[in-house]
Amino acid sequence: QTGKFTYDPGFLSTASCNSSITYIDGDKGELLYRGYPIEQLATQCDFLDTCHLLLYGELPNLEQQASFKKLVTNHTMVNEQMQFFLRGFRRDAHPMAVMTGLVGGLSAFYHDSTDINNPKHREISAIRLIAKMPTLVAMAYKYGIGQPYIYPKNDLSYSANFMRMMFGTPCEEYAPNDVLVRAIDRIFILHADHEQNASTSTVRLCGSSGTNPFAAIAAGVACLWGPAHGGANEAALNMLEDIQRNGGVERIGEFIKQVKDKNSNVKLMGFGHRVYKNYDPRAKLMRETCHEVLSALGLHDDPLFKLAMALEKIALEDEYFVARKLYPNVDFYSGIVQRAIGIPVSLFTAIFALARTVGWIAQLNEMIADPEYKIGRPRQLFVGSKARDVKPIGER
Numbered sequence: 001q002t003g004k005f006t007y008d009p010g011f012l013s014t015a016s017c018n019s020s021i022t023y024i025d026g027d028k029g030e031l032l033y034r035g036y037p038i039e040q041l042a043t044q045c046d047f048l049d050t051c052h053l054l055l056y057g058e059l060p061n062l063e064q065q066a067s068f069k070k071l072v073t074n075h076t077m078v079n080e081q082m083q084f085f086l087r088g089f090r091r092d093a094h095p096m097a098v099m100t101g102l103v104g105g106l107s108a109f110y111h112d113s114t115d116i117n118n119p120k121h122r123e124i125s126a127i128r129l130i131a132k133m134p135t136l137v138a139m140a141y142k143y144g145i146g147q148p149y150i151y152p153k154n155d156l157s158y159s160a161n162f163m164r165m166m167f168g169t170p171c172e173e174y175a176p177n178d179v180l181v182r183a184i185d186r187i188f189i190l191h192a193d194h195e196q197n198a199s200t201s202t203v204r205l206c207g208s209s210g211t212n213p214f215a216a217i218a219a220g221v222a223c224l225w226g227p228a229h230g231g232a233n234e235a236a237l238n239m240l241e242d243i244q245r246n247g248g249v250e251r252i253g254e255f256i257k258q259v260k261d262k263n264s265n266v267k268l269m270g271f272g273h274r275v276y277k278n279y280d281p282r283a284k285l286m287r288e289t290c291h292e293v294l295s296a297l298g299l300h301d302d303p304l305f306k307l308a309m310a311l312e313k314i315a316l317e318d319e320y321f322v323a324r325k326l327y328p329n330v331d332f333y334s335g336i337v338q339r340a341i342g343i344p345v346s347l348f349t350a351i352f353a354l355a356r357t358v359g360w361i362a363q364l365n366e367m368i369a370d371p372e373y374k375i376g377r378p379r380q381l382f383v384g385s386k387a388r389d390v391k392p393i394g395e396r
């Protein structure tokens with residue numbers, strides 16, 4: 001390519017493209033799903049409403065809400081054979097290693113929903129993935145701690161069902177705490193989609209080859225795992241715990257100095273964003289949720305929350321961060337909320353993948369619905385050696 005850019009649907013469908021799903025204004029710090037501000041969705045809707053919106057373009061009315069909930073609820077169980085996938089992993093395997101395997105493994109069970117170019121198959125696989133991700137994440141957690149799996153219970157809400165599968169045991173019934181269920185549901189909403197981020201680009205590129213939907217979503221899970229992307233919530237909490245262990249608020253100045261030192265390669269995890277050059281609206285909602293959950297649990301003096309707010313205050317006033325327009329992103333507070341709910345730090349990114357699955361599916365469907373889409377085939381500008389001949393090894 002000599003600088004002249006010609007329209008190539010295959011390339012645009014994966015690297016950058018027109019979309020009607022999520023709108024982000026990085027300078028204003030605005031995020032809308034299908035035109036609805038994230039602030040309204042996070043406070044007035046639940047995650048399944050948000051799934052319906054992302055998949056079908058509209059919030060459900062009462063009848064649609066009931067039938068969509070029933071459809072998802074009736075697909076929450078996984079094939080019993082999935083347990084044998086889990087048994088192949090060490091108990092201390094990272095949950096994202098397990099999830100990458102389990103999600104890809106779903107392709108082996110649901111042959112009636114593997115043709116990505118068949119709209120019916122796409123719809124069935126979408127419902128299955130949204131319904132089964134909580135079950136798989138909870139199974140990965142239970143497997144890691146050596147507890148029996150808890151089956152989904154169909155009279156619970158989506159998020160209450162997930163909390164029960166995570167924290168329930170056969171010995172005693174799990175009583176969902178409404179504040180915690182609301183908090184996890186809001187975490188799902190805030191992570192549901194985010195335009196053309198790295199893992200969404202991965203899912204689009206993978207799906208553009210015609211592979212099955214489960215495999216394409218598994219590719220998104222693998223990409224999300226990286227600490228620069230979905231793994232940042234785990235890295236941000238580990239960073240806060242590390243600062244807390246080494247002196248807490250008093251150590252912030254020294255830590256900020258390390259971040260500014262180019263040779264240290266230390267980043268303020270949970271800060272900065274490829275698109276937001278203002279406050280990530282999700283971070284504001286996450287901080288509010290943090291406050292609600294900690295207060296409800298009588299943990300308003302949680303030292304990590306105090307440390308996070310002190311770190312945020314100092315960073316937002318520091319020239320280094322101001323000049324680079326670095327603000328908290330969705331990952332800065334989400335770890336503190338999840339830790340307060342009782343979710344282990346190693347599971348944070350798996351929860352992110354659970355939530356983002358609906359966004360990946362909506363983006364995949366949008367790409368496939370474009371009659372001009374082709375397999376993604378980005379080109380490279382070759383800057384290597386000119387043509388040359390092979391010499392006998394003695395002359396090399």
Ligand code: SDX
Binds near residue numbers: 268
């Ligand atoms: C997610 O794309 C999405 O939408 C992703 C996501 C989604 O919902 O899918 O929003 C989820 O991935 C959120 C981001 C989570 N990642 C982290 O919190 C990890 C820490 N943040 C960074 O690694 C970083 O901010 C990135 C990777 C997110 C963005 O990196 P960029 O593109 O380099 O950021 P930039 O161009 O704005 O950086 C400008 C400057 C650079 O310094 P200089 O070379 O100009 O001196 O700011 C520096 C960067 O080195 N910088 C940071 C920093 N982030 C950028 N310095 C310290 N700490 C940071 N966190």
